[in-house]
Amino acid sequence: MEGEPTRIMLAVNQSTIKGYPHPSISSKRAFEWTLQKIVRSNTSGFKFLFLHVLVPDEDGFDEVDSIFASPDDFKQLKQRDNARGLQLLEYFVTRCHEIGVACEAWLKKGDPTEVICLEVKRVQPDFLVVGSRGLGPFKKVFVGTVSEFCAKHAECPVITIKRMADETPEDPVDD
Amino acid sequence: MEGEPTRIMLAVNQSTIKGYPHPSISSKRAFEWTLQKIVRSNTSGFKFLFLHVLVPDEDGFDEVDSIFASPDDFKQLKQRDNARGLQLLEYFVTRCHEIGVACEAWLKKGDPTEVICLEVKRVQPDFLVVGSRGLGPFKKVFVGTVSEFCAKHAECPVITIKRMADETPEDPVDD
Numbered sequence: 564m565e566g567e568p569t570r571i572m573l574a575v576n577q578s579t580i581k582g583y584p585h586p587s588i589s590s591k592r593a594f595e596w597t598l599q600k601i602v603r604s605n606t607s608g609f610k611f612l613f614l615h616v617l618v619p620d621e622d623g624f625d626e627v628d629s630i631f632a633s634p635d636d637f638k639q640l641k642q643r644d645n646a647r648g649l650q651l652l653e654y655f656v657t658r659c660h661e662i663g664v665a666c667e668a669w670l671k672k673g674d675p676t677e678v679i680c681l682e683v684k685r686v687q688p689d690f691l692v693v694g695s696r697g698l699g700p701f702k703k704v705f706v707g708t709v710s711e712f713c714a715k716h717a718e719c720p721v722i723t724i725k726r727m728a729d730e731t732p733e734d735p736v737d738d
Numbered sequence: 739m740e741g742e743p744t745r746i747m748l749a750v751n752q753s754t755i756k757g758y759p760h761p762s763i764s765s766k767r768a769f770e771w772t773l774q775k776i777v778r779s780n781t782s783g784f785k786f787l788f789l790h791v792l793v794p795d796e797d798g799f800d801e802v803d804s805i806f807a808s809p810d811d812f813k814q815l816k817q818r819d820n821a822r823g824l825q826l827l828e829y830f831v832t833r834c835h836e837i838g839v840a841c842e843a844w845l846k847k848g849d850p851t852e853v854i855c856l857e858v859k860r861v862q863p864d865f866l867v868v869g870s871r872g873l874g875p876f877k878k879v880f881v882g883t884v885s886e887f888c889a890k891h892a893e894c895p896v897i898t899i900k901r902m903a904d905e906t907p908e909d910p911v912d913d
Contacts, residue, residue: 569778
């Protein structure tokens with residue numbers, strides 16, 4: 564029954580509390596859950612595909628106190644964003660390496676929901692795992708949930724993993 | 739990383755085309771997908787929990803040409819329903835036995851969506867697998883989909899497996 568490993572795509576994001584390069588509680592939880600409940604000891608049977616979507620900073624708040632004197636300054640800014648995204652992916656790739664599970668990781672830029680669905684179409688994983696903050700219907704209206712959109716629109720089976728109750732920050736919208 | 743097996747609950751139903759005791763295309767597909775993509779060769783790492791919900795026949799069409807002469811006739815009717823449900827479960831339990839995966843199977847009566855969510859609460863599986871006919875939004879309004887309700891309301895991670903395109907009957911509402 565073995566053969567090609569089962570390809571699990573995992574969409575990961577950064578912690579909104581600690582910022583880059585720390586993974587969000589829900590990304591970490593989704594990853595650890597998948598290891599514990601699906602991969603288990605069968606490390607050669609699975610391959611992780613980690614995708615992180617860099618969201619263009621519409622507000623530009625981070626750049627408010629910076630001085631831009633040349634086109635190169637903007638280039639550096641973009642490089643910094645990429646570097647942060649890479650550090651985030653490094654966390655997951657390092658964990659896989661320690662455990663001995665195959666993986667690939669890559670960055671994309673854009674709207675997370677759209678990009679995740681497009682990447683599913685392109686890469687055709689066996690299934691997609693997304694972490695979820697488990698927000699109630701009221702909070703959802705204002706925050707939007709990537710997990711719900713993907714579960715509905717991604718062209719592969721999707722499994723949504725909620726944060727554990729004891730890991731939820733004071734404001735559930737965080738992280 | 740082993741220890742207690744991962745408990746996968748699978749809600750199964752009968753084929754609407756062939757009737758009892760044949761499993762629906764989507765139940766069979768959800769089961770085979772889980773074996774192939776999740777269980778793989780790690781048969782000792784997982785346990786299936788099969789639930790079939792018997793839906794009380796509101797129309798009683800099946801009984802239109804029957805003659806009821808005593809209370810026992812009604813009792814027999816109920817026994818027949820249970821027997822059919824058991825034959826459906828037998829299909830899945832036999833497959834598990836052949837492959838060497840542990841399993842349990844049981845019947846409940848009621849509204850499938852409600853009963854599945856209640857049983858998830860009671861049994862606390864690691865995750866729930868539901869098959870889906872993959873109906874479009876128009877057909878869904880009239881038919882309702884158990885899978886969507888469960889994905890939203892079940893208190894555990896849910897993975898929805900659609901039928902393969904080449905297995906879809908002429909009328910997608912069927913089976």
